[in-house]
């Protein structure tokens with residue numbers, strides 16, 4: 370009889386119970402694939418008495434996840450509690466200290482403490498795996514660290530927050546306002562208790578920072594992810610973008626530039642016909658670009674019990690099989706501190722503004738753009754009944770700096786009313 374791999378699972382919510390259920394359903398399949406049985410020794414959650422819909426009496430129990438992490442009868446500590454500090458972090462540190470491998474779905478913890486945890490794991494000869502932390506069921510960590518290991522990665526981009534994509538899709542397809550789509554998403558339970566983690570781009574920013582570390586061999590640098598949420602996106606922008614052949618997405622982009630590592634999580638326009646443009650609802654998509662492979666597009670469910678359990682178990686099976694990789698794909702000591710770069714990569718921009726309806730107004734706007742070195746690719750003016758006219762402009766590639774100069778210049782023209790909307794166009 371081969372030695373089983375014994376798990377201690379902390380956190381029995383969506384991901385935790387999905388994982389327990391998968392292990393109960395697929396014990397024989399897991400054992401066959403891993404070459405040894407995978408068993409649950411003990412569990413931990415806040416409330417032992419809570420009904421969770423599956424039989425749990427056969428397993429041990431610890432009220433304190435740190436105690437579970439230290440149990441001598443577990444090999445792997447599976448952290449599915451969440452939160453960047455507190456019990457999740459304490460328990461992971463304790464597990465590594467006690468000589469256990471760690472599997473976690475916790476992007477917030479790794480975005481804040483990934484380097485320190487990776488160093489601790491490697492010093493202790495243990496591994497930390499986190500496939501479920503990024504894009505749920507999509508095996509993107511494995512693709513980057515293993516499948517694309519021979520490539521210099523040139524760009525990572527993606528839609529990695531299903532709730533935001535759901536809101537934007539509902540605005541587009543049902544004509545809902547941002548507030549209406551937000552309320553609908555909240556009613557369906559799609560948003561975190563603190564919805565700003567979703568709509569403010571923070572949750573997706575955590576994921577981008579983890580992917581960037583693996584892609585570019587750099588230390589996780591969440592502090593330098595430029596974050597902008599979707600709260601300022603209006604139905605007018607969604608409609609106007611569609612009219613110009615684009616979709617609005619909360620898009621994460623990480624790219625190594627001549628000036629350093631650029632990491633952005635912000636609303637962007639993508640061509641409606643591109644894979645990212647066609648992404649609907651809560652689905653996630655990650656696009657990976659490597660010098661040899663070209664472009665890889667991964668698409669799938671970014672959340673939910675089944676997809677996250679699928680990712681957690683992929684990590685557990687790797688450990689059972691004896692596959693032991695450094696946390697971020699190369700030894701933690703070799704990860705460089707990246708020089709952060711802001712707005713280093715030029716791009717076309719979409720501008721929407723209200724122009725006073727008088728002769729020469731458009732010419733004044735064009736002159737301000739020209740003075741900042743920005744040329745116009747396309748322009749559209751809509752019919753109107755009042756004294757101002759909505760005008761859309763898509764520029765040729767320009768830098769954010771030049772664009773900000775032009776936006777400031779509009780103020781002095783006397784023909785632009787209010788603050789123009791400027792959204793980057795990213796070609797996916």
Ligand SMILES: NC(=O)c1ccc[n+]([C@@H]2O[C@H](COP(=O)([O-])OP(=O)(O)OC[C@H]3O[C@@H](n4cnc5c(N)ncnc54)[C@H](OP(=O)(O)O)[C@@H]3O)[C@@H](O)[C@H]2O)c1
Pocket residue numbers: 379380381382383384385413414415416417419432433434449450451452456474475476477501502505671672673674677
């Ligand atoms: N939900 C998803 O689709 C998804 C997708 C990808 C990644 N993740 C990540 O997976 C992790 C878990 O998310 P989730 O959605 O499963 O969360 P959840 O449903 O809120 O469950 C959290 C679990 O942690 C337990 N818990 C909280 N504080 C604890 C403590 N001090 N000690 C022991 N247990 C404690 C809770 O216990 P009680 O049940 O007793 O209250 C609950 O079982 C998070 O890091 C999240 O970011 C989630």
